[in-house]
Amino acid sequence: MDVSAGTRANLLSAASELLAQGGPETVTLRAVGAAAGVSRTAPYRHFADKDDLLSAVAAENFGFLTASMKKAAEDTSKDALIDTPLYRAFLRYAQAALERPAHYRLVFGDFQINNPSQALEDAATECANYFYEIVEESQRDGTLIDEDVRDIMALLWTSLHGIIDLTLSGHLREPRTVDGAESMPRLIALAVKNLMP
Amino acid sequence: MDVSAGTRANLLSAASELLAQGGPETVTLRAVGAAAGVSRTAPYRHFADKDDLLSAVAAENFGFLTASMKKAAEDTSKDALIDTPLYRAFLRYAQAALERPAHYRLVFGDFQINNPSQALEDAATECANYFYEIVEESQRDGTLIDEDVRDIMALLWTSLHGIIDLTLSGHLREPRTVDGAESMPRLIALAVKNLMP
DNA sequence: CATATATTGTTGACGGCGTCAACACAACGT
DNA sequence: ACGTTGTGTTGACGCCGTCAACAATATATG
Numbered sequence: 001m002d003v004s005a006g007t008r009a010n011l012l013s014a015a016s017e018l019l020a021q022g023g024p025e026t027v028t029l030r031a032v033g034a035a036a037g038v039s040r041t042a043p044y045r046h047f048a049d050k051d052d053l054l055s056a057v058a059a060e061n062f063g064f065l066t067a068s069m070k071k072a073a074e075d076t077s078k079d080a081l082i083d084t085p086l087y088r089a090f091l092r093y094a095q096a097a098l099e100r101p102a103h104y105r106l107v108f109g110d111f112q113i114n115n116p117s118q119a120l121e122d123a124a125t126e127c128a129n130y131f132y133e134i135v136e137e138s139q140r141d142g143t144l145i146d147e148d149v150r151d152i153m154a155l156l157w158t159s160l161h162g163i164i165d166l167t168l169s170g171h172l173r174e175p176r177t178v179d180g181a182e183s184m185p186r187l188i189a190l191a192v193k194n195l196m197p
Numbered sequence: 198m199d200v201s202a203g204t205r206a207n208l209l210s211a212a213s214e215l216l217a218q219g220g221p222e223t224v225t226l227r228a229v230g231a232a233a234g235v236s237r238t239a240p241y242r243h244f245a246d247k248d249d250l251l252s253a254v255a256a257e258n259f260g261f262l263t264a265s266m267k268k269a270a271e272d273t274s275k276d277a278l279i280d281t282p283l284y285r286a287f288l289r290y291a292q293a294a295l296e297r298p299a300h301y302r303l304v305f306g307d308f309q310i311n312n313p314s315q316a317l318e319d320a321a322t323e324c325a326n327y328f329y330e331i332v333e334e335s336q337r338d339g340t341l342i343d344e345d346v347r348d349i350m351a352l353l354w355t356s357l358h359g360i361i362d363l364t365l366s367g368h369l370r371e372p373r374t375v376d377g378a379e380s381m382p383r384l385i386a387l388a389v390k391n392l393m394p
Numbered sequence: 395c396a397t398a399t400a401t402t403g404t405t406g407a408c409g410g411c412g413t414c415a416a417c418a419c420a421a422c423g424t
Numbered sequence: 425a426c427g428t429t430g431t432g433t434t435g436a437c438g439c440c441g442t443c444a445a446c447a448a449t450a451t452a453t454g
Contacts, residue, residue: 007402028440038403041442045402050441105307108366110298124368154369154380155356155387162359163351169305171321172351183351190352194391204431225411235432238413242431247412397454404447411440418433424426 008046010036016057019102027054054106055117061103062123066130068096073134081189082196086138090160090188097164098184104164131157145197152195159191205243207233213254216299224251251303252314258300259320263327265293270331278386279393283335287357287385294361295381301361328354342394349392356388 005013014035018027029050030040047053072092073085080088097104135153138144144152166172167184202210211232215224226247227237244250269289270282277285294301332350335341341349363369364381 029442030440039405041405042403044442101307108362108368110302110366128368151384151387154360154384155391158359158363158369158384159352159356159388160359161363162355162357165305165362166355166358169307171305171325172355187348187351187355190348191356194352226413227411236434238434239432241413395454397452399450399452401450402448404445406443406445408443409441412438414435414437416433416435419431421430422426422428424428 007036007038007042011038011043011046011053012056012060015053016060016103019057019106020100023102024106029053052117055120057103058106059117059119059123061100062107062120062127065093065096065104065107066123066127069093069130069134081185082192084138084143084192086134086143086156087189087192089134090156090192091185094160094164094184094188098167101168105168108161108165128157142197144195155195156192160188163187163191204233204235204239208235208240208243208250209253209257212250213257213300216254216303217297220299221303226250249314252317254300255303255306256314256316256320258297259304259317259324262290262293262301262304263320263324266290266324266327266331278382279389281335281340281389283331283340283353284386284389286331287353287389288382291357291361291381291385295364298365302365305358305362325354339394341392352392353389357385360384360388 011032015027015032018031018035029043032053033040033042036042043050043053047056069089069092073089075088076083080091131153132149135144135156136149139146139149139152163172163184172183208229212224212229215228215232226240229250230237230239233239240247240250244253266286266289270286272285273280275285277288328350329346332341332353333346336343336346336349360369360381369380
């Protein structure tokens, strides 16, 4: 089998691993190089600079979020608070975000505005397209109210993102709640229900 | 009048200015010191480290957000899409966020979790308390549905934050829209309307 | 096959960063 | 008058991203 996955792929997964395990500040080009078994400036042979590397990591994670949603929408094995593909997709999206918080913040951070990469933009577009599709479909089968698709999509996406981001920052956490993530499924359900007929 | 505002206050406003004008990466202790007319290590006489300084800036901005909301809630001079204190407060909150995007991201970034400062926590609590109050009051006068206050508050705050944050990151921007912020009042109005009777 | 070229890797060095140590000086309570 | 405390300074250290220069290997070309 193919053991050598290519230096570029190694650098990418090394950066991703570091980001997941130690947060953003542990992701240095030196550490990434070391983790990938190459020297500190090797990344420059595959990425323009550090931001370019992070941008690629962000793009990969955006794809992960989208893929998680898509799969969960069709998976009816587990019972959900609301038995619709849209709710299952949303909940899974949030769970995927919480699995790798630093990745999620990377994806929606503002660094992408400064140096836009095509791959990241494509991943974002694909994600947005799926949001659009699933909202449209939910409207067709009557599980979402029949107002402007773009408005409903924006409302749902912003709600979902707000729930995730405020959970990550800890501002949603009540004093007595330890985790803060336990009320997420219910919050998402409430947000979705508000747009159901 | 008092021209000398104290070095600590000078450092604080210098850091805030730098953050507003040049973004996070321009805020270095050396630049802050220079802007405040002192040397590069002077901040260490007033703050534990850089994060502590940024934490103080974040706390100040959190207060700014809250104060903006409070004032706008009572200001009935301008006509709004929804004529309630809650909507006026929310819209102003979003506008204040967009006035200084880097400040807003600082407030809701995850750095505060690593080194919690009392001042920042207090500012966050005061903001949350006001959200709670205005939601409660809106329920009393019948402009919000009468469900669990905490749920309604969480739903509204996450929606508002999601709209702001996704606008800042550019993900809400449609191809044809240049600014991306122009549809914000309408989006906020839609979010609020969903929780009106 | 031989050779020119492109690709991918290395080490050395530079400036900028946060931070600590050491020192200077002013204010002030005793 | 004097030690203490608070507030400022410069020097130095290690880590960072990045560039320049060089080496080796793969690839394409005659």
